[in-house]
Amino acid sequence: MDTVGMYIIAVVLFLVSLVKDRKKTVLALRKGLKAVEGILPQLLVVVLLISGVLSILDSKTISRFIGESSGFWGMLMASVAGSITLIPGFVAFPAAGELLRNGAGTLQIAAFVSSLMMVGVVTLPMEIAVFGKRAALTRNVLAFVFSILAAFFVNWVVSW
Numbered sequence: 001m002d003t004v005g006m007y008i009i010a011v012v013l014f015l016v017s018l019v020k021d022r023k024k025t026v027l028a029l030r031k032g033l034k035a036v037e038g039i040l041p042q043l044l045v046v047v048l049l050i051s052g053v054l055s056i057l058d059s060k061t062i063s064r065f066i067g068e069s070s071g072f073w074g075m076l077m078a079s080v081a082g083s084i085t086l087i088p089g090f091v092a093f094p095a096a097g098e099l100l101r102n103g104a105g106t107l108q109i110a111a112f113v114s115s116l117m118m119v120g121v122v123t124l125p126m127e128i129a130v131f132g133k134r135a136a137l138t139r140n141v142l143a144f145v146f147s148i149l150a151a152f153f154v155n156w157v158v159s160w
Contacts, residue, residue, distance in 0.1 A: 063103035082115030111151035
């Protein structure tokens with residue numbers, strides 16, 4: 001019901017904007033559609049990958065590798081996976097929610113998402129070129145450690 005309410009508010013505000021300044025509203029709508037067009041390929045690839053993974057792996061398998069019972073090793077595995085994965089945040093959060101619904105643990109998903117956002121193994125060569133080897137490696141190692149600490153904090157808050 002909340003979603004329907006948000007859609008109603010969005011439509012009403014869109015109509016208000018349209019009445020107030022039709023030209024700006026149409027321009028904003030075009031820009032928004034252009035942005036969606038740019039994001040759509042990434043979104044579709046990740047949605048297809050997550051769908052594929054969820055169709056191959058059942059809840060029991062997901063729970064075994066990154067569920068609550070996987071403990072520290074599952075969290076470490078999720079952190080490493082997040083560190084080497086290059087997924088934008090707007091895709092990572094829905095994917096994380098889907099993994100949680102299919103048996104992943106809060107600690108493990110928090111570790112995955114936080115390392116995904118903070119650590120950049122894939123982008124490390126570019127970061128080294130811009131900031132230097134020492135600074136890039138130091139930042140990534142500290143970000144990895146902090147992502148694990150953040151995962152424990154998120155797990156504590158959620159279970160509190």
